[in-house]
Amino acid sequence: MATPALEAVDLVKTYPAGRKNPPLRALDGLTFSVPEGVVLGLLGPNGAGKSTTVKILTTLSRADSGTARVAGYDVNRSQDEVRRSIGYVPQKSSSDPQATGVENLVLSGRIYGLTRAEAVRRAAELLERFDLTDAGSRQVKTYSGGMQRKLDVALGLVHRPQVLFLDEPTTGLDPEARADLWNEVGRLSGHEGLTVLLTTHYLEEADRLADQLAIVDHGKIVTEGTPEALKAELRGDSVHVELVSPDTDGNVRGLLSGLPGVGEIVVEGNTLRARVDHGATAVPAVLGTLEDKEIPVTAVTVSRPSLDDVYLRYTGRSFREASVEREAA
Numbered sequence: 001m002a003t004p005a006l007e008a009v010d011l012v013k014t015y016p017a018g019r020k021n022p023p024l025r026a027l028d029g030l031t032f033s034v035p036e037g038v039v040l041g042l043l044g045p046n047g048a049g050k051s052t053t054v055k056i057l058t059t060l061s062r063a064d065s066g067t068a069r070v071a072g073y074d075v076n077r078s079q080d081e082v083r084r085s086i087g088y089v090p091q092k093s094s095s096d097p098q099a100t101g102v103e104n105l106v107l108s109g110r111i112y113g114l115t116r117a118e119a120v121r122r123a124a125e126l127l128e129r130f131d132l133t134d135a136g137s138r139q140v141k142t143y144s145g146g147m148q149r150k151l152d153v154a155l156g157l158v159h160r161p162q163v164l165f166l167d168e169p170t171t172g173l174d175p176e177a178r179a180d181l182w183n184e185v186g187r188l189s190g191h192e193g194l195t196v197l198l199t200t201h202y203l204e205e206a207d208r209l210a211d212q213l214a215i216v217d218h219g220k221i222v223t224e225g226t227p228e229a230l231k232a233e234l235r236g237d238s239v240h241v242e243l244v245s246p247d248t249d250g251n252v253r254g255l256l257s258g259l260p261g262v263g264e265i266v267v268e269g270n271t272l273r274a275r276v277d278h279g280a281t282a283v284p285a286v287l288g289t290l291e292d293k294e295i296p297v298t299a300v301t302v303s304r305p306s307l308d309d310v311y312l313r314y315t316g317r318s319f320r321e322a323s324v325e326r327e328a329a
């Protein structure tokens with residue numbers, strides 16, 4: 001069997017206690033494997049352990065236990081080989097805002113050992129590739145957020161790595177710039193055989209970009225597969241009901257959970273989500289039951305299961321709820 005481009009086995013990482021905080025187990029036996037040329041999406045709410053995983057795989061941090069290999073090299077024993085094989089695009093831009101796009105790329109190429117002529121050639125190639133040729137001679141501080149992010153990705157590719165790490169690449173970008181970057185990332189793996197590990201807390205981004213998706217929760221992979229396969233595992237439909245008042249005492253939940261064909265129910269504020277066998281038969285039954293008890297409703301929608309439903313199934317809470325929980329922690 002071909003060597004996986006990325007492999008993590010049973011990674012554990014605990015951050016030591018601070019003055020106010022107890023020790024924190026950020027990774028708790030995280031395991032995954034990615035074949036060459038695949039985009040793996042690590043999807044999880046803030047604090048799930050995605051960046052910690054990336055730091056270990058890029059040799060910026062060490063796991064307490066477990067093993068990881070990148071492009072066939074062990075991250076502890078062959079750090080130099082790992083670093084030469086990877087490109088890393090961190091959450092915060094690493095470009096120099098005072099320098100131009102070309103200067104940033106050439107400098108990066110020189111750091112990786114390219115001759116000046118090679119670095120200049122590679123810079124021009126990458127600027128063209130990311131549609132930045134016209135902006136190449138401008139200082140990076142004049143770039144839009146989307147242009148800066150594209151330059152960041154270009155910087156990660158200067159030395160033609162085998163594996164590219166993108167840590168939350170589109171955070172803070174407007175929808176148009178986000179869609180533009182999604183197209184670029186899609187092309188990278190498609191045409192250039194690059195393996196990409198992408199971390200994200202956007203369900204849509206994971207759905208759109210990842211060939212393989214691994215859902216991370218509390219430092220573990222709780223499920224993995226293609227986004228389509230993960231959604232297809234969930235039979236039936238997803239029903240969302242917007243209530244006029246929040247179901248604070250669990251009344252509505254209790255009423256609906258007794259209905260035939262209605263599965264897991266989650267209530268968040270005024271929104272109730274239920275997994276049902278058949279949307280077409282469940283909706284009249286749900287609305288009839290609520291009407292009998294004079295519980296007013298503002299809207300009802302039926303949809304095919306989404307990645308949010310997948311997340312709910314494996315973690316017991318919705319993605320939004322998990323993100324809010326983490327932000328409050």
Ligand SMILES: Nc1ncnc2c1ncn2[C@@H]1O[C@H](COP(=O)(O)OP(=O)(O)OP(=O)(O)O)[C@@H](O)[C@H]1O
Nearest residue numbers: 015024026044045046047048049050051052053201
């Ligand atoms: N250097 C550190 N010292 C102490 N705790 C840390 C450190 N780095 C991360 N953590 C904690 O470890 C947990 C996992 O963090 P990590 O950054 O890996 O999560 P994440 O999924 O990447 O989240 P985000 O999307 O916010 O980056 C979090 O609870 C975080 O607060």
